[in-house]
Every structure is written in C-alpha cells, then in structure tokens.
Amino acid sequence: MRSSGPNLSIALIHYPVTNKNGDIIASAVTNLDLHDMARSAKTYGVRAFYAVTPLEDQKELAGKLVDHWVKGGGARYNPTRREALELVTIRDNLQQVIDEIGEINGRRPKTVVTSARPQDGSVTYGNLRQMLKAGAPCLMLFGTAWGLAPDCLVQADIILDPVRGTGQYNHLSVRSATAIILDRLLGNFA
C-alpha cells in the first residue's frame, strides 16, 4: 500500500445485499466487476479493493480469476491488467476488512456508503474530498445486485450524496458508479 496521498480503499459487497424483491441475499461474483473496478481503483490511486463474499465457492472463483491476471498467463498477456488486479483482496465479511485497514493505519477507517435514494445527513462530494485530502482513512462500500442491505447503510459512518445525472433515472451499473464517484472524489481536470 502507498503511504502518501488520499487514503481511500473500496469494497465490493456480495453479502448482505438485496435482490429485486428486497430480500437479503448473497450475490455471485461477476468477473467484469473485479476488472473494471480494479482498473478504476488503480487509475485513481485507491489503496486496496476488497471483494467481500462469505461463500466458499465464490471466494475460490474470485481467487482463481485474480491469480490468473496477477501470477498466471494473464499477467504475461497484459501487464497493465496485472497492475490493477494486484489491488484486489478477497475477504469473508466487512468487519474483517475494517479490522485489516485499521491495523495497517493504526486507526479504524470511516466507512462510506452511497444510496441511489437521497438520505438524511448525507455529505457532498466536496466534503468527502476535503476529508480525504486531510488524510482520513476511508473505506467506500459498493453493493452488488439491488444494493447494500439496509443495515449496511444504517451502520455506515458517512452517507455520500447519490450520484445523480440530469434527470430522474438512477440505475447506473456498480462499475460505472464506482468510476464516477472516484473521479468526483479524486480526479482533476479542466
């Protein structure tokens, strides 16, 4: 992990998330989520990208996928993909991730969530950008399927404003939402 610059990590949560009917489920790991989010994370200097699932077969699948690109044939075929996927760590649950980042930094990270729906007390992108500039270790959580379980939202330290476009439509993929949020928090352009 790098020791200077904003101290942001991200986690892609596969449990607990909701399905279309609002039930709490464990979702399947999606190959392209790991690739796209790792590439975005690498682009914006994110320190670590945790893929969180308690399911043994999904952990194994994700592990094989990452190994292929970090140590296997993929690493030789496309070295820039290796650089991105080296950021990926697979963990059983969110608490493990929080504890791990806490140990590395000597203090517990603030957990940050977004929701497609506006929430009371949400902070702006500018607010969080300032906190990151000030060096606060933060862990941003992204939900798969129909989004993070309500408990995850309630327990988070910080609720970030929704990503809104120009109208009412708010159904970005998690891959696109991650890219946009990292650019808003860490990007620089004229």
Added chain:
Amino acid sequence: MRSSGPNLSIALIHYPVTNKNGDIIASAVTNLDLHDMARSAKTYGVRAFYAVTPLEDQKELAGKLVDHWVKGGGARYNPTRREALELVTIRDNLQQVIDEIGEINGRRPKTVVTSARPQDGSVTYGNLRQMLKAGAPCLMLFGTAWGLAPDCLVQADIILDPVRGTGQYNHLSVRSATAIILDRLLGNFA
C-alpha cells in the same frame, strides 16, 4: 429523441479499432458494454447510443440482445433496463451515424474523440461543456479493443483531453471511461 438540453449522442465503435499489436481490426460486440453505456447514457440525458459494427453476425447478435430488453422478457423483468436500452441503435459505420444525426438536427454533429495519450490541440472538459450548453450537436466516439484507429482520431472535429486519474496509469475500461466523461460533461454535484 429529446428536443431540449445538451444535444450529445455517443457511438461505440467496433471497426475500425486497433488490437494489441496496433493492427486495424473489427472487435466483437460485448453485452456489458451495451448495458453499462446505455445506462450511463440514460442517466445523463444522452440522446442516442449507436453501436457501430459492419459485421452481419455481430449486428444480429446486438439486435437480439437489445430486442430482449426492449421488447422481450427482459422488458417485463426489468423496465428500467428497457428505458436504457431503448437508446441503442445499431449501425454499419460511422458515416451512417453522422448522416443520421445530421438529418435529425438539420446540421452535421461535431465528432469528438478522446485518447489515452495527450494530443496537440485537445480541448478541456470545461470547453466542451460550454459548447454543449450552447446547443451544438455533438457525437462522442468511444473505441473498443485497444482503441479507435488512428484515422478516426485524425478525422475527428474535436479531441477531448484524456481522462487522467492521479498517476500514470491510464487503462480504464471503455465502460468506466464513458461514465466518467459523461459526468464531467453533463453531471452536476456539490
């Protein structure tokens, strides 16, 4: 198509693009490119999303995929996905797309490209944002595989600054790059 607001369309080019060795190729249509880019386009009020390929089998595949979500079982399963994929039109080549937008608007759109490498005479996101606010019809081109063929870059009216993150790594997926660019050009947040 809508008649007010910025007049931006996007095109995902599958030919002519380059492969890893710099050869000009026709790439395969990727399911998730269409989904993610359609959802981003819908989020930011993009007027149309053209998938451009001259290959008959690829046109057929893309057509089936779009039909499933616009008219078939997918439309009933997930109506918000239908709203996004309704933006997708499949065309043989870039000239067709330019002509079509020209006919709709009564004037030829300006074509816009980005490149991962800095180019002479590139315009800033702020510049292009102002042009869009002023109502200029623009068509933004995105390349699949290893990027748009050099001829596409040379012939474009406008070269937009590269998407840069915080370091030297510049290997975003086309799905992520599209999301970030649309947010920079059309997004609003605090």
